[in-house]
Amino acid sequence: MKIKLKRLLLVPLIVSVTGCANLGVEPWERDLLAKKEMALTSSPIDATFDDHIYFSKEASSGGKGFGGGGCGCN
Amino acid sequence: MLTKKLPPKTYQKLSKSTQHRKVTIENRVDGFSILFFAMASQCEIIIETTKKSLAKRLGDKLAKEVWRIEDKYSRYNVNSICSKINQSNGQAVAIDNETYLLLNFADTCYQLSDGLFDITSGVLRRIWRFDCTDNVPTDEQVNDLTAYIGWYKVSYDDQTITLPESMEIDFGGIGKEYAVDRCILLSQAITDKPVLVNLGGDLCATSPRKNNQAWQVGIENPDFQAHKEQNQQMIVSLTQGALATSGDAQRYLLKDGKRYSHILNAKTGWPIEHAPRSITVVAPQCVQAGILATLALLQGENAEEFLAEQGIKFWALR
Amino acid sequence: MQLAKKLGSKKPNREKVNVKLALTVAATALLGAPCFVNAAETSALNAWSFDTAVLYYAEVDRVTATEAMLGASKTFDDGSVLSLKFTLDVLTGTSPNGAVAQPTTQTFTRPSGNGEYQTPANKTPIYDGFRDRRVQFNGQWTQPLAANYTVSGGVHISKEYDYLSLGVNGSLAYEFNNKNSTFSIGSSYFKDTYNPVGGIPKPLTVMITGSGDEDVDDPTRLGKDDTKSSADIMFGVTQVINRRLIMAFNYSYAKVGGYLNDPYKRLSRVNANGEAVDYVYESRPDSREKQSVFTQAKYNLGGALLKNTMLNNTVLDISYRYMWDDWQINSHTIDSRFYIPIGINSYLEPHFRVYQQSAAKFYQPFLNEPDSLPTYASADLRIGEMTAYTLGLKYGTFVNGGDELSFRLEYYTQRLTNAGFNEPGILSRQALYESVNAIIAQVTYSF
DSSP, X not given: OXXXXXXXXXXXXXXXXXXXXGOOOOGGGOTTTTSGGGSTTSOHHHHHHHHXXXXXXXXXXXXXXXXXXXXXXX | OOOTTOOTTHHHHHHHHHHTOOOEXXXXXXXXXXXXXXXXXXXXXXXXXXXXXXXXXXXHHHHHHHHHHHHHHOTTOTTSHHHHHHTSTTOEEEOOHHHHHHHHHHHHHHHHTTTSSOTTGGGGGGTOOOSSSSOOOOHHHHHHXXXXXXXGGOEEOSSEEEOOTTOOOOOTTTHHHHHHHHHHHHXXXXXXXXXXXXXXXEEEESSOOGGGOOEEEXXXXXXXXXXXXXXXXXXXXEEEEEEEEEOOTTOEEEETTEEEESOBOTTTSSBOSSOOSEEEEEESSXXXXXXXXXXXXXXXXXXXXXXXXXXXXXXXXX | OHHHHHHTTTSOHHHHHHHHHHHHHHHHHHXXXXXXXXXXXXXXXXXXXXXXEEEEEEETTSOEEEEEEEEEEEEOTTSOEEEEEEEEEEEEEOOBOSOOOOSSOEEEEOTTSSOEEEEOTTXXXXXXXXXXXXXXXXXXXXXEOSTTEEEEEEEEEEEETTEEEEEEEEEEEEEETTTTEEEEEEEEEEEEEEOOTTOEEOTTOBOOOSOOOTTSOOTTEEESOEEEEEEEEEEEEEEEEETTEEEXXXXXEEXXXXXXXXXXXXXXXXXXXXXXXXXXXXXXXXXXXXXXEEEEEEEEOOHHHHXXXXXXXXXXXXXXXXXXXXXXXXXXXXEEEEEEEETTTEEXXXXXXEEEEOOOTTBOSOXXXXXXXXXXXXXXXXGSEEEEEEEEEEEEEEETTTEEEEEEEEEEEEEEEOOSOOOOGGGGGSOOSOOEEEEEEEEEEEO
């Protein structure tokens, strides 16, 4: 069951890699993407604090980056 | 010579972008930002004012001016004066005063660079395609083409220009900078509010922002935009005057471990060796900044020395 | 190159000045006199930028943490970025010690082995009040390598009273497809040393009650300190889908080894009627293998429908993470943020997060006395079954021409649930899974 689930979740990853050629924008269409609020981590400070809180209160960490960890809180 | 920021594929892109000729206006903390696309670049005009109507009027006017210059001097536009000259088959072509002044400026640059900067060197594009492959032309190919290069073979006056058959001219090395300066002149005629004109990284400011604050300008590093999580830009603080960048790290050839930069010596037809990847220069007007950056790149390994000895402020990326 | 040299250093100085001068004359002929009396003035290139933030985290009746952070970063001419970050934490309050509540008063030995504290009847046993300080330093260097390649490396140092963590990380990113796609690979390694008060307890030994005597060797202690190491590797892809949408996909693998117990956590051993007989120190495996997949989408709403309404340029940020490990913990996390611009220079950002995890295979709320001791057991609620929700709101405003001031207020609640354990006798009337409720408040100023 677990194996199946893993495979399922990897599907979007593969689709994304092979589908790259048709996706994307021309340079002059980057106006919206260039905004700070469209950055994947638009507020790194909030993200750092959140990683720290959830690392110390829950059993999962990371995933997005090397979030959490590095302290004796868990 | 430099045909900067206009890669070979640009033809489709340009024709596509002319269909997308629209101006968008956005609110900023201290004013408005007007965005449009021209000359294969994202362009932005910033004005510090509370009046949206003024910003809109300015933006429309400046965008129109940039598109006018693009249409008039683009070698990709078959109706441009540039194309007319290039297809004249050795016949004299009538030119207006604006074109005459631009040719004069190009002539000065040719003289100052001792022939290294030459607006007739665009034909080299036929054999030099800087697509990051190992597609380096042969000596023979280069020699064949250099016969069609040489500004001294062109005759012009304030009425006509005569270009020998099979030769071409190209305003790519000065057109965008000229458009920036034209926008500044127009802005000053329309308003005394602080205005910043940024045409894809070549830019100029009319005056400091209010309270004498400097403009914080992010210059996109051509080589470095990874990690969308951060804004990787070089931040320059500019009170007034112009800033222009020459060079493009994305365009080169690689053969037998040797890297060929896209900066070509118009006299030999071969790339300049050991040139910085890009140079950003500060000057009162954008055409000066742009040509100084280009002339510096043409000095190869002496690029920084060339600018430093003249007391010119610059940043080089190697 | 000969020609280049002619214009370069070999040329007399007088002629060089002429280049600048001649260009000024030529530009004036082209455009009229320069608009400016002085040449352009530029300054303060690549100045440092700073982030300062204070976070306050308070659980009802439990832990309170105050965290202050100072971040500084500088971009250099070649596009390299140096960022430094200092963090200071002060942690006070109490935390569950793992034992179950009883209808009678319970007595526990302090972690130091000296002295005791008591938990009143019908209350979840907690550590005696504690106070800890933590200092942390992070340094990161990011540098463009060749065209389209970026490398980054960093160090991490964190020190608290009983814990030291040292870490390094490195990553490489490659952009392609007209910078619409990015592939990245990263790795990190941490080496931690635990130096708990009273030493490292021997797993599953019975906690001795009564005042300890420092001169006597304590049979429940293994030593003064122990270490833990974690190695992570991550692969990521980001893809611009269209003008309004960008997506990210990550896969991470982590291997943690060494001392993975919480030295302050115990389990109650109860008899058939649910009464605590004694307390043993927890015991976890000495390795853990974690994997996760993560996907995120950022979408700029807007379009004709929203044009000129408040929701124009609203950005939706949704991510999902699935994590699984060889302790049989699985977790799902959905995190969403909604960036709503207000007027010219402010924004509101609601935040909603749901987290759900299954219990570790060796998790159990207590041990049954007649049974023999299992190899691994822990009553730490953080590896038990739970669902947690976060509801928050952030308000940000741009001041002084670009500085950003923001306030964030959030509510975090953890609903702990019984993963299918019977509650014999008196335990059925005790609250074994008390929820955790916390307020998070944060002020950030970036300049």
